[in-house]
Amino acid sequence: MAFATETLFREDAYRATGEGKVVAVNERGGIILDRTIFYATSGGQPGDTGVLTRADGSKIAVEATITGENKDEIIHLPAPGALLPDIGETLGLSIDWPRRLKLMRMHTACHLLTVICPFPITGAAVGEEESRVDFDMPDADLTKEAASARLMELVTADHPVFTRWITDEELAANPGLVKSKNVRPPAGTGRIRLVCIGEGEAVDSQPCGGTHVARTGEVGEIHIGKIEKKGRENRRFRIRFGPAPA
Numbered sequence: 001m002a003f004a005t006e007t008l009f010r011e012d013a014y015r016a017t018g019e020g021k022v023v024a025v026n027e028r029g030g031i032i033l034d035r036t037i038f039y040a041t042s043g044g045q046p047g048d049t050g051v052l053t054r055a056d057g058s059k060i061a062v063e064a065t066i067t068g069e070n071k072d073e074i075i076h077l078p079a080p081g082a083l084l085p086d087i088g089e090t091l092g093l094s095i096d097w098p099r100r101l102k103l104m105r106m107h108t109a110c111h112l113l114t115v116i117c118p119f120p121i122t123g124a125a126v127g128e129e130e131s132r133v134d135f136d137m138p139d140a141d142l143t144k145e146a147a148s149a150r151l152m153e154l155v156t157a158d159h160p161v162f163t164r165w166i167t168d169e170e171l172a173a174n175p176g177l178v179k180s181k182n183v184r185p186p187a188g189t190g191r192i193r194l195v196c197i198g199e200g201e202a203v204d205s206q207p208c209g210g211t212h213v214a215r216t217g218e219v220g221e222i223h224i225g226k227i228e229k230k231g232r233e234n235r236r237f238r239i240r241f242g243p244a245p246a
């Protein structure tokens with residue numbers, strides 16, 4: 001049986017603590033709650049790590065967060081040997097916030113990269129120190145120096161980042177919103193979450209279920225560390241934190 005976990009991080013990505021009630025513990029010891037602030041690995045963004053705290057103060061370390069039988073079911077994977085909670089128990093939730101904030105900054109940086117590099121996306125992976133986005137583009141006439149400068153223009157402009165929901169029909173009427181070459185946003189649920197950048201979405205809008213910072217300025221200093229050729233028509237851009245090495 002699959003459960004549908006209420007995803008508190010979708011409404012407010014800045015919630016670092018919260019509470020949830022245990023609805024199930026699966027055969028592998030995975031803990032399923034009625035609601036959670038833990039993001040589950042999806043869309044190239046790694047799931048959260050953190051701690052669940054029982055009423056008696058004892059703690060259960062969460063090593064990974066993944067989705068279950070369907071994308072609505074979020075499973076918190078405890079460290080091996082952890083004592084498991086009882087069904088119905090209320091747990092305090094706390095994510096590794098410094099790690100999540102880095103992932104939110106990096107994930108937002110990946111969106112900015114798709115603005116300055118408007119080609120179909122063939123893959124992406126968000127990391128704490130480095131992220132990569134692969135594009136279907138024949139030639140990288142964009143140098144890493146030029147790309148870094150354009151990214152930093154978008155960061156320093158401090159554009160707002162916000163979400164809004166559209167219907168399946170609205171998405172079908174605006175196919176240009178989808179930037180992934182092979183991955184289509186889930187259809188049939190009736191609504192799709194758009195992540196928008198800039199006043200009036202002037203900079204970008206695209207379907208995404210991940211967590212992002214609220215303004216592009218929060219991304220901070222980033223640069224393109226490398227542009228690699230991956231096959232005839234694929235280019236891999238690596239985004240790193242900090243200034244470009246001299």
Ligand SMILES: [Zn+2]
Nearest residue numbers: 107195208210
């Ligand atoms: Zn996103």
